Amino acid sequence: xxxxxxxDTRVLVSGMTGREGSxxxxxxxxxxxxxxxxxxPGKGGTTHLGVPVFDTVAEAVAATxxxxxxxxxxxxxxxxxxxxxxxxxxPFVTLITEGIPINDMLRVVNKLEQGGKTRxxxxxxxxxxxxxxxxxGIMPGHIFTPGxxxxxxxxGTLTYEIxxxxxxxxxxxxxxxxxxxxxxxxxxxVEVLQMFEADPATQAVVMVGEIGGSDEEAGAEYxxxxxxxxxxxxxxxxxxxxxxxxxxxxxxxxxxxTPESKxxxxxxxxxxxADKTSEVPGLIQAALQVRV
Numbered sequence: 001x002x003x004x005x006x007x008d009t010r011v012l013v014s015g016m017t018g019r020e021g022s023x024x025x026x027x028x029x030x031x032x033x034x035x036x037x038x039x040x041p042g043k044g045g046t047t048h049l050g051v052p053v054f055d056t057v058a059e060a061v062a063a064t065x066x067x068x069x070x071x072x073x074x075x076x077x078x079x080x081x082x083x084x085x086x087x088x089x090x091p092f093v094t095l096i097t098e099g100i101p102i103n104d105m106l107r108v109v110n111k112l113e114q115g116g117k118t119r120x121x122x123x124x125x126x127x128x129x130x131x132x133x134x135x136x137g138i139m140p141g142h143i144f145t146p147g148x149x150x151x152x153x154x155x156g157t158l159t160y161e162i163x164x165x166x167x168x169x170x171x172x173x174x175x176x177x178x179x180x181x182x183x184x185x186x187x188x189x190v191e192v193l194q195m196f197e198a199d200p201a202t203q204a205v206v207m208v209g210e211i212g213g214s215d216e217e218a219g220a221e222y223x224x225x226x227x228x229x230x231x232x233x234x235x236x237x238x239x240x241x242x243x244x245x246x247x248x249x250x251x252x253x254x255x256x257x258t259p260e261s262k263x264x265x266x267x268x269x270x271x272x273x274a275d276k277t278s279e280v281p282g283l284i285q286a287a288l289q290v291r292v
Contacts, residue, residue, distance in 0.1 A: 001201040002130035002175045003150070003192070004092060004121075005068060009134045012037045012066035012090065014057065014073055014081045017048050020096075021072035024138050025049055028070075031141040033134050036064040039081075057084040068092040070127070070136050078123065079104035083111060086118040094136050095122035095186065105184040112186065120186025126156030126178035137178065147172015149284060150196035152189060153208035154181045154215075158235060162206060162277050169281035174202045181210065189219035197226050204229045204284050207271070211236035211259050220265035229287035232266050233274045234259045 011028070015021040016038030026049055029035050037060040038048050044055030054060040057069070069090045073081040078097040085093045100123050112118050121128060127137010131144035139156065143164045149171050153159040156178055163176060177192050179185050189207065196202045207230055209216035216234065223230050236259055263273050272287065274280050 003195040007133040098124035125180030148203035150202040151176040152192040216262040220269040
């Protein structure tokens, strides 16, 4: 099994004819993902990469019945692209775009919470992949392989690095979820951990956090209720306070969001925290042996 996406996921790509959307849509199609529609205003009635393109999400939904959407629209227009998907009741939307104004994300997150019909992943995320079934995002699909390990991460690059280590160690993945590094993510650690706990195919979970915010601490609170082992890695342990480190959400402020506080919270919840990414496969193998 998997969470959120699988072989039956039908994907609409908003902004598919742009440079980034075109490149990654092609990669998704080659991976085997069912990309059923693209949306670019003014290009309706054409085809791109063998996929029909529509002027609006509503037209694409009526014609192709997607159940997921991937947004590559530039930052000034990305919020409206997500809300267009929500208005058409697409149940799952992944927002890759970075640099979206915080006020726009406030508008999006509040509207989605009120509507209750659409789950947003991102923005500023690498996307999501269920190996061998569906890839929605910008991750290199060839390093992923099916298996029993779930993964949730704020960092795209660290996801790739750790997945490569897991795959080489013979530890495949059920689903890998990139929640993104922005201050207002549509989906948080706790929600993904709950899904992995409920997924019978997931035997253990890798959680990758970084400095800034308190999402990891909230995740640690939930982990205390989990029956499945969790191994974590927290990046940014050498980051100076008050300095932005990559993501908009990766800021330490007022003593909150420090890597030390996250590690303490996770270890108190019974999580083994790796000092290096290369340690993760061994720690997962040990955790699985203890569980057995």
